Amino acid sequence: MAGVPITERQFQGQAHEHSRRLMVAWMQELAHAEAEGRPTGALMISGNCVELLRACHILPMFPEVTALQNAIRKKSLPLILKAEQAGYSSDNCAYVKADIGLFLEGGMGPGKPIPFPTITVCNYVGCNVYVKWFEHLADVSGSQLFMLDVPFARTAEPSPADVGYVVAQLRELIALCERVSGRKFDIDELREILAHAARAEEGYARAKELCKHHPAPFDAYFDAINMMGPINVLRGTREAAEFFDTAVAEFEALVAQGLGPLSEERFRTVVEGPPPYPFYKSFRNLFARWGAVAVASTYSTVGGIWEFGFRHDPRRPLESIAEQMLRENLTNRSIVARYAQIKRYVEEWGADALVIHSIKSCRLFSAGQGDMRDYFTQKLGVPTLMVESDLEDPRYYAEAQLKNRIDAFFESLEHKKLTRSGAA
Amino acid sequence: MTPSQIIERCRDLAAQPIGAVAEGWKAVHPGGRAVAAYPVWAPAELIHAAGMLPLSLLGGGTSVELTHADARFQSFVCSIAKSTLELGFQNLVRGVDGFVFSNICDVARNLSSIYERNFPGSFVEYLHLPQNSTSPAVVGYAAAELRRLAAAFDAAFGLAVTPTALAKSIETYNALRARLRALYALRIAEPQKLSTTELYVVLRAATVAPPEEGIAWLDGLLDGLPRREGRVRDRLRVVVEGAFCEQPPLGLLEVLEEAGCYVVEDDLLLGWRWFTADVATDGDPFERLGAAYVNQSVPSSTRHESRQHRSEGLIEKVRRARADAVIFMPAKFCEPALFDYVLMKQGLERAGIPHLLVEFEEKMWTFERTRNEIETFVESMLFE
Ligand code: SF4
Ligand code: SF4
Numbered sequence: 112m113a114g115v116p117i118t119e120r121q122f123q124g125q126a127h128e129h130s131r132r133l134m135v136a137w138m139q140e141l142a143h144a145e146a147e148g149r150p151t152g153a154l155m156i157s158g159n160c161v162e163l164l165r166a167c168h169i170l171p172m173f174p175e176v177t178a179l180q181n182a183i184r185k186k187s188l189p190l191i192l193k194a195e196q197a198g199y200s201s202d203n204c205a206y207v208k209a210d211i212g213l214f215l216e217g218g219m220g221p222g223k224p225i226p227f228p229t230i231t232v233c234n235y236v237g238c239n240v241y242v243k244w245f246e247h248l249a250d251v252s253g254s255q256l257f258m259l260d261v262p263f264a265r266t267a268e269p270s271p272a273d274v275g276y277v278v279a280q281l282r283e284l285i286a287l288c289e290r291v292s293g294r295k296f297d298i299d300e301l302r303e304i305l306a307h308a309a310r311a312e313e314g315y316a317r318a319k320e321l322c323k324h325h326p327a328p329f330d331a332y333f334d335a336i337n338m339m340g341p342i343n344v345l346r347g348t349r350e351a352a353e354f355f356d357t358a359v360a361e362f363e364a365l366v367a368q369g370l371g372p373l374s375e376e377r378f379r380t381v382v383e384g385p386p387p388y389p390f391y392k393s394f395r396n397l398f399a400r401w402g403a404v405a406v407a408s409t410y411s412t413v414g415g416i417w418e419f420g421f422r423h424d425p426r427r428p429l430e431s432i433a434e435q436m437l438r439e440n441l442t443n444r445s446i447v448a449r450y451a452q453i454k455r456y457v458e459e460w461g462a463d464a465l466v467i468h469s470i471k472s473c474r475l476f477s478a479g480q481g482d483m484r485d486y487f488t489q490k491l492g493v494p495t496l497m498v499e500s501d502l503e504d505p506r507y508y509a510e511a512q513l514k515n516r517i518d519a520f521f522e523s524l525e526h527k528k529l530t531r532s533g534a535a
Numbered sequence: 536m537t538p539s540q541i542i543e544r545c546r547d548l549a550a551q552p553i554g555a556v557a558e559g560w561k562a563v564h565p566g567g568r569a570v571a572a573y574p575v576w577a578p579a580e581l582i583h584a585a586g587m588l589p590l591s592l593l594g595g596g597t598s599v600e601l602t603h604a605d606a607r608f609q610s611f612v613c614s615i616a617k618s619t620l621e622l623g624f625q626n627l628v629r630g631v632d633g634f635v636f637s638n639i640c641d642v643a644r645n646l647s648s649i650y651e652r653n654f655p656g657s658f659v660e661y662l663h664l665p666q667n668s669t670s671p672a673v674v675g676y677a678a679a680e681l682r683r684l685a686a687a688f689d690a691a692f693g694l695a696v697t698p699t700a701l702a703k704s705i706e707t708y709n710a711l712r713a714r715l716r717a718l719y720a721l722r723i724a725e726p727q728k729l730s731t732t733e734l735y736v737v738l739r740a741a742t743v744a745p746p747e748e749g750i751a752w753l754d755g756l757l758d759g760l761p762r763r764e765g766r767v768r769d770r771l772r773v774v775v776e777g778a779f780c781e782q783p784p785l786g787l788l789e790v791l792e793e794a795g796c797y798v799v800e801d802d803l804l805l806g807w808r809w810f811t812a813d814v815a816t817d818g819d820p821f822e823r824l825g826a827a828y829v830n831q832s833v834p835s836s837t838r839h840e841s842r843q844h845r846s847e848g849l850i851e852k853v854r855r856a857r858a859d860a861v862i863f864m865p866a867k868f869c870e871p872a873l874f875d876y877v878l879m880k881q882g883l884e885r886a887g888i889p890h891l892l893v894e895f896e897e898k899m900w901t902f903e904r905t906r907n908e909i910e911t912f913v914e915s916m917l918f919e
Contacts (some may be wrong), residue, residue, distance in 0.1 A: 198880055200873040202611065207874070235666050235839075239640045242666055242839050243874035250844075250878060258839055260667035263638055263674070265660075272679035279672035445648035446660075471611050474870065476643040478616070479649045481607040486652070499609070 117402045118374045124329070126358040130337040133350055141222040144170050150291045153228035153248060156263065157413050158236035158440035160432050162280060162308050162347040162423065166301035167288035169230065172346055174248060177225055178209040182388035182503045190216060191504055204472040204501035207244045214251045227252035229291055232284065236261045237442035238354040238475045257284055261436045264444045269437040277433035285364035302425035305432075309422040314355020315342045316417040321362045322406045323460050325373030325379075328362040332382040332405035333395045334372060343414035377402030378524060381456040381489070383409045383449070383483070384468035384476050389505040397514055398466075401521040405466075409476075410451060412441040416452070420440075446479050450486050457493055464524055467497040471507050496520040538759040540750045542733050545740035551778055552598075552622070553590050557630035560588045568692050570633035570658075573619065573643060574780040575837045576806035577635045577662065578824060580814075581685055584704040585694040591742035592634060592647055592806070593782050594618035598896055599625065604760060607649065608642075613868040614897045615781035616646045623654045633658035633691065635684070638666075639780065639784075639837035640871050641693040658691045666839040668829060671759045677825030686813075700819040709813040711746045715752035716808065719800070723856045726772070726797035727765035729756075732788045738804050756859060768797075771913045772858045775801035776849055777876065779835060781866035783895045790902040791862065795913035800856040802835070845875055846882020853888055860916060861890040863908070864896070866914070 144151050152169040154161060155175070162170045181187045190212030191205050197215060199208050210219075221227040231254045233245035242258070249256035259280050262273045285296045285418060315338055322331045329335075338358065345351035365371070380398070382405045383496050387394050398405075415421070421439040424431040437443060441452070456462060468476045487493040498516050501507035536544075548556070557569035570582045571592035579589035595601075595618030604621040622628045634657060636647035644661070651659035662680060665673045684697035715738065722729050737756065741749035751790060777792070779802045791798055814827040832838055834848025861883055865872030876892065883890050891912045893905055 170707045198877040201877070202868050203870060237641075237644075239638065239644070239837075240870060240874070243871070246839065246845065247874070247878065256841060258669075258841055260665050260670075260673070262663040262680075263661065264643065265663060266683075270683070272676055276670075276672050276679075280667060280670050283670055307622040313771065382795070387817050391771075446645040447648035447652050450652075469609060471609075473641075474612065474645070477609060478642045479608055479645040481609065482649045482652070512744050 115375070116378050118402055120287060120370065120372055120374070121400055125361050126329075127334075127337045129354055129357055130340050133345055133354060134340045135430070137345060138224070140170060141172055141226065144306045145221065145226045146492055147221060149192070150229040151226055152288070153231045153254070155234050155235050155236065155238070155241050155245075156343045157234070157238060157241075157442035158436040159202060159343065159414065160259070160281065160284075160436060161234075161344070162301065163284065163432060164184055164232070164288065165347045166304050167285060167296055167534060168292045168294050169288050172225070172228055173342065174210045174244070175206060176340070176344060178206040178215065178503055181209055181213070183391060185389055185505070187389060187503050188505050191524040195524045204240045204244075204500060207240060207247065209503050210244065211247055211251065220252070228254045230254055230287060230478075233257065234259045234261065234436065236436055236440060237263060237444070240475070255287070257287055259270070261443060264438050264448065269434060274430060274433050275438060278429045281429050281432060295500045298428060301428045305425040305428055307349050307352045308347040309425070310352035311342055311346050311355050311423050312415065312417040312511055314352065314359050316420075317359045318355065318362055319407065319418045321359070321366055324366045324377035325375075325461070326369065327373060327379070327404055327406045328365035328374045328396075330405050332408035333387065333391070334521065335408060335411035336386070339414065341412060342417075345518065348413075371404055373399055373402055373404060375402045376404045378464060379404060379406045379460070380464050380466050381405065381407045381453055381460065381462045382466045382468060383480070385410045385470050385473060385502040386468065387500045387508050388502055389506045390500075390510070393510060394500075397517045404461040404522060406462055409441055409452060412452070415440045419455075442475060444484065447503075450483060451485075453487070454491065457491075463528075464494040464496065466522075467495065468505060470498040471499065471501045472503055491521070536755055536757050538763055541755050541759075542737060545752065546736045548743060549736045550737035551743075552627045553743060554622075554626070554628045554630045555590065557588065557590060557628075560898055561630060561746070564588070568632045568694065569630060570635060570688075570866050571628070572632045572635040572806075573637070574615075574806055575637075575639050575835060576664070576809045576828075577831075578681055579635060579746070579807070579822060580701060580704040580708050581681060581688070581696055582635075583707065584694070584696045585685070585688045586699040587632075587688070587692070587694065589743060590631065591739075591807070592619060593742075595621055595627070596782055597628065597784050597900070611868055612642055613866050615640045615866065618897065620646065620653070623650060623657075625771050627752070633660065633688075635660050635662060636700070637662040637664050640869075642870075658687075660687050664838070665829065668838075668840050668842060671832055671919075673829050674822065674826045675830050678819070678821040681821045683825055695912050698820050701824075702816070705814050705820055705824060706816060707746050707750075709816075710739065711749050711753070712808055713813065714750060714757060714812060715741070717757055718753060719808070720759055721760060725761075725765065726799055727767050728760050728763045731792055731798040731801070732785050735785070735788055735803055738807065742804055742807050769917065770795050770797045770861060771916050772797050772799045772856065774853050774856055774858045774861045775800065775803070775864050776813065776861055776879065777836070777863045777865035777869070777872035778803055778895070779805045779837065779872070781862060781897050783871060784897060784899055786902055787899060787905065790906045791909060794906050794909035795917070796862070796909065798828060800819050805833060805835060836875040844882065845878040846886075850882060850886050850888065853883075859889070860912070861888060861891060863892045865892075865894055874909050
């Protein structure tokens with residue numbers, strides 16, 4: 112590694128703190144929901160219809176967020192082991208195991224900070240594990256399962272049959288929510304919520320757009336996590352919309368000062384795949400020491416792809432929710448469609464390389480990423496690094512091995528850069 | 536032909552690569568097309584109604600060495616996905632014009648688009664089969680999806696699926712499935728007359744033969760098998776569950792029996808016996824087939840059914856087949872099977888039904904450990 116050592120900007124930024132505050136407030140609401148008799152609804156992150164639950168006065172809860180928080184706090188392994196003792200395979204998605212493990216440990220349910228959901232709404236948006244997960248969650252919690260079947264993106268545009276089918280199910284979900292909450296659904300309330308959502312989406316897209324600057328004002332993989340709570344969990348609230356106003360202002364100021372997350376931006380990467388939550392910081396360091404900054408990432412679009420222009424439309428409330436679930440998120444698109452998304456990132460965000468973080472748990476993301484690597488290296492000539500670990504299970508994180516691969520990759524990238532600039 | 540002769544013919548056919556089967560069929564059907572479907576279920580009726588040969592796409596089994604596909608799919612992905620892609624790389628599907636995949640799991644889903652990217656000349660279609668089983672909108676959606684597939688056949692091959700042709704194909708497949716159900720019933724009644732490997736090769740051959748031919752063999756078997764000699768042995772009657780996609784090697788099925796089991800029910804090649812009863816024969820055929828998918832599907836790990844707990848279908852199968860135990864036989868890394876294992880096993884335990892877990896891979900070639908496990912299980916059940 113040549114030159115001055117790279118350091119991280121010490122100050123975490125307002126966006127980080129602001130996001131934390133909002134998420135803590137949401138979790139507190141959740142912790143009090145049972146005592147206050149407020150109905151809750153479990154949802155999945157990907158292409159979700161959180162606005163609808165909000166409009167129905169059902170407090171949304173996200174088992175994926177619980178799982179990732181437990182992983183970040185290094186609490187996931189005992190939960191995973193608990194689930195494996197109960198019969199789950201070491202080859203099953205560890206998010207599910209951590210969640211079911213939490214139940215088996217007695218960390219979820221009546222009187223606990225994580226209540227049992229009143230309803231379990233499986234927004235089946237791409238991931239087949241979702242179907243299993245929520246069947247199991249409904250089984251242990253005894254809550255009513257609503258299977259919201261979202262046809263996978265397999266035609267150029269969603270067909271009228273696809274949209275009609277999802278809208279019909281959304282109406283059925285509204286009826287269920289009305290029964291559960293005892294409150295009449297008000298479409299105008301939903302429109303208002305969607306307007307907040309659209310504002311947050313605009314802000315998220317704007318923040319990502321700013322990463323086209325050199326240097327990018329934040330790391331669109333590691334720092335994007337601060338925005339994923341507000342955009343995926345709190346979307347539709349005024350607070351989330353305001354969060355993005357503040358975050359964008361902060362990032363614009365950084366751009367104006369020519370500041371990025373590191374003391375120097377040497378390499379601009381696009382990162383594909385979820386992060387290893389149990390080793391978030393260590394993994395980040397492996398890139399930071401090379402001055403590698405993610406200028407775009409696919410993981411930040413699991414809930415929705417906003418950077419290419421789609422917004423919820425309060426004038427077409429249910430239809431636009433359906434369209435977002437059907438098409439405007441990463442998970443409901445094919446892996447090969449993802450290649451096109453990444454290609455745009457590489458080209459429009461001016462990246463030097465693609466980093467594929469292959470996740471054992473998550474076959475939705477990872478099954479076939481060797482083909483993705485083949486496409487980017489052979490067809491497009493984009494330097495591509497593929498490393499493997501897990502998003503939840505610490506047993507699959509081998510730091511020394513990862514470091515070797517990452518170091519070798521950036522060394523060669525640096526070498527190429529030097530030869531190129533020498534030749535120029 | 537005697538049952539044994541029919542079974543031998545089926546064994547030969549089942550051993551051929553599907554590319555060769557397709558080419559053989561095309562030699563006598565000049566200008567014909569063949570379309571292969573990845574597990575678990577696909578509407579073979581639609582392929583047939585378009586005048587094409589429906590085939591099952593089941594990976595490379597024990598015979599295909601991976602040379603390219605293992606660089607595309609990671610080590611933690613099931614074998615059938617890799618070997619199916621490998622069939623394309625090694626041109627072992629030459630003669631097959633189209634491929635149909637569906638949303639059975641995340642791996643199959645990714646495989647579909649990766650297949651399409653790597654073999655741009657092939658017709659690849661991805662079906663979204665409904666996971667909502669109770670919405671009033673679901674039958675209409677399922678029918679629309681079937682119509683979309685028919686339109687895709689028309690656009691790709693110029694072969695339209697008329698309602699009349701589809702109605703006829705539904706009847707043909709109803710007849711095929713009725714015979715398969717009868718064969719399974721026969722095995723439940725007299726498992727000594729038809730071994731699991733025999734039933735498997737017959738079934739497997741039926742997934743690559745024109746249905747009319749399959750019907751003829753099955754009639755021959757249903758006629759001849761009751762007269763077949765077979766000594767009743769003291770064996771454990773088991774249901775095999777979890778092998779609905781990747782194919783277990785024949786050797787493993789043999790070991791099951793040698794180790795002391797009568798397999799009296801299973802979910803092998805489940806998609807070809809998908810409906811619990813005949814698909815209705817009046818009204819719009821697309822709607823009927825869609826409605827059958829929603830309301831008459833057999834319980835399957837790749838389909839959500841809100842009207843029934845995961846374990847109920849299995850328990851029902853155990854009771855119907857008068858089985859003593861369940862052998863879970865998921866393919867290594869098969870998420871749908873491995874997830875369902877938990878809820879199913881809990882259900883079995885509540886119902887007091889013993890079970891054993893045996894994972895497999897399509898290329899597995901030593902069975903000694905498995906044999907020991909099964910023998911121990913059988914002994915513990917028979918002699919305690
Ligand atoms: S497979 Fe992937 S997308 Fe699905 S639940 Fe697991 S981590 Fe999430
Ligand atoms: S074996 Fe299982 S995981 Fe693999 S493609 Fe089939 S259903 Fe999916």
